[in-house]
Amino acid sequence: MTFVRRLLDQSKLPLTVTEFWRYSFFYWGIFAVITLGQFTMLWLLQQGVAMRSHELFIWLLDGLFWWSTTPLVLYASLKIPIAFKVRQSTLLKPVLYHLLIVTFLNILINTFHWYITNPLMFFVIGKNLPFESYLFSFFTAYTGSFGQYMLLVVGFNKVSYIYRYQELKQQHFETEISNEQLRGxxxxxxxxxxxxxxxxxxxxxxxxxxxxxxxxxxxxxxxxxxxxxxxxxxxxxxxxxxxxxxxxxxxxxxxxxxxxxxxxxxxxxxxxxxxxxxxxxxxxxxxxxxxxxxxxxxxxxxxxxxxxxxxxxxxxxxxxxxxxxxxxxxxxxxxxxxxxxxxxxxxxxxxxxxxxxxxxxxxxxxxxxxxxxxxxxxxxxxxxxxxxxxxxxxxxx
Structure with a gap:
């Protein structure tokens, strides 16, 4: 909570910690619902059946994972901002940094599934998924997760910039008022x-x-x-x-x-x-x-x-x-x-x-x-x- 509070103070967003988690849940929830619809249609087209309960459980864990990483993503967006009014070579560097972060997070969630979720599935349904399935999941979900991640980074950069600019403008205005009074x-x-x-x-x-x-x-x-x-x-x-x-x-x-x-x-x-x-x-x-x-x-x-x-x-x-x-x-x-x-x-x-x-x-x-x-x-x-x-x-x- 302290880390989130410092993050909000630094970004100048007028949000409480509770509101922060609520909006984060809403953001990732939209993509989770879209992903659920995509997977359901793929299952119906390929196997003729809807997703089973253990597969829904994995889907839920993925959504909760990305939701829980929101403070880390926003912290990275502040430390490695993406500004479009710069040279292309300067823009490429922060994008590569964020690409590495997304890669790390995707590897982390798939590693979690291999070592934690997979044994649980074997205990519940008597079978587990082969390693190739996780590699397939990694590469198919990678593009979508990168797009969601970058949308959050760029959007947060923009909103944070607006609020910080407004605060600086207000400070400048108050300074001007003070200077006018002092000059008078x-x-x-x-x-x-x-x-x-x-x-x-x-x-x-x-x-x-x-x-x-x-x-x-x-x-x-x-x-x-x-x-x-x-x-x-x-x-x-x-x-x-x-x-x-x-x-x-x-x-x-x-x-x-x-x-x-x-x-x-x-x-x-x-x-x-x-x-x-x-x-x-x-x-x-x-x-x-x-x-x-x-x-x-x-x-x-x-x-x-x-x-x-x-x-x-x-x-x-x-x-x-x-x-x-x-x-x-x-x-x-x-x-x-x-x-x-x-x-x-x-x-x-x-x-x-x-x-x-x-x-x-x-x-x-x-x-x-x-x-x-x-x-x-x-x-x-x-x-x-x-x-x-x-x-x-x-x-x-």
Whole structure:
């Protein structure tokens, strides 16, 4: 029973040991009945009588023998599989191995009859069969037994392959689901990580400005800046679980940030908004504009003494959303040119790449006549974390 159980586990057939023996009995029983009909007709044609009881007994022993060898046959089919999608020379080798096994089993059953069944027949009916009769039986039954054996081997190989393939497919599917979830969790973690890097960066610069105002004894401005900062942080906390928010809400956060900077710069800073109403509901990563306007303030207009300007433009088209942030600072003519992008711009590029892949563009331009243009272009919906059902549907397309 243990051997049969291991055999079924290895073949992945969803059968119990009892069902295995039942189906095996049914398989060999079909051929046993066919053989009985053939022998009966031969006896009637040759001798004019039906098979006698002792001959039926031998027929029954043959059927039980082949039924009992089923685990051995199936074990051999697993160890020596027959695959038809191979070269003929490769196919010939396993067939020869199975031919040797069938030969051995036929010799074994005839040896059993010669040494066990034949003496019993002599004891019961007073005579036994000559050795030539067993040789005749061996050669006449050999072709039929080989065909039955090979049919079982090939059929079992095919059925076992189907069930093993289905199990591997299921394992692959479960692995794909797990990978989809892990990729989604990783993407979400990366977005959260990048966003959380921006918050301390922004807070540091704002608190530094508050400290500067307090050192100048400008308590009113410092208090107003802290109050505005509190409103900004409250708005951020409301959407802290959201990776994407409508552009309208993102612009509100940007306005709050620029309100803080206008407190700092007073009349020196002017802010203009040109927002297409159709763009206000477009989903964008939270705090995607803040580091861009902060870059305009820190590296653009910080040295401008009068009429500093920051202009935010958002346009909606069939190609997606286009946002341009312009400042009239020194731009390419600035004396101190920073090497590469700062933390804010680098994180913005990373967040866009993480959220939109190749469907987003980031353009940083400083014309020779001065000023800086930062353009971001969203050309599609942001990537979202797929659920199990969505991953299942994607896998089965």
């Amino acid at each position: 969790q990783l993407a979400n973690a990366q977005l959260q990580s990048l966003k959380m890097q921006l918050n301390p960066h922004f807070l540091f610069n704002t608190l530094h400005a508050v400290v500067s105002l307090m050192l100048k004894n400008d308590i009113r401005k410092a208090t107003l800046m802290i109050t505005t900062l509190s409103d900004l942080l409250r708005s951020v906390l409301v959407n802290q679980q959201s990776d994407f928010i409508p552009l309208r809400e993102e612009l509100m956060l940007t306005r709050q940030y620029l309100d803080i900077q206008q407190i700092r710069f007073q009349d020196r800073l002017n802010v203009e908004y040109k927002i297409d109403p159709a763009a206000e509901l477009y989903p964008v990563p939270q705090l995607i504009l803040q580091p861009l306007v902060e870059n305009s303030v820190t590296h653009g207009i910080s040295d401008v003494t009068t009429n500093a300007l920051i202009r935010i433009t958002a346009e909606m088209s069939t190609a997606g959303l286009r946002i341009v942030i312009f400042d009239n600072g020194t731009g390419a003519n600035q004396r101190k040119i920073s090497k590469g992008m700062g933390l804010g711009l680098k994180n913005t590029v990373l967040r866009l790449r993480q959220a939109y892949g190749e469907h987003a563009q980031f353009i940083f331009d400083q014309p020779s006549e001065g000023g800086t243009y930062v353009t971001i272009h969203f050309q599609g919906e942001p990537k979202k974390i797929r659920t199990d059902d969505e991953a299942y549907q994607s896998y089965n397309r």
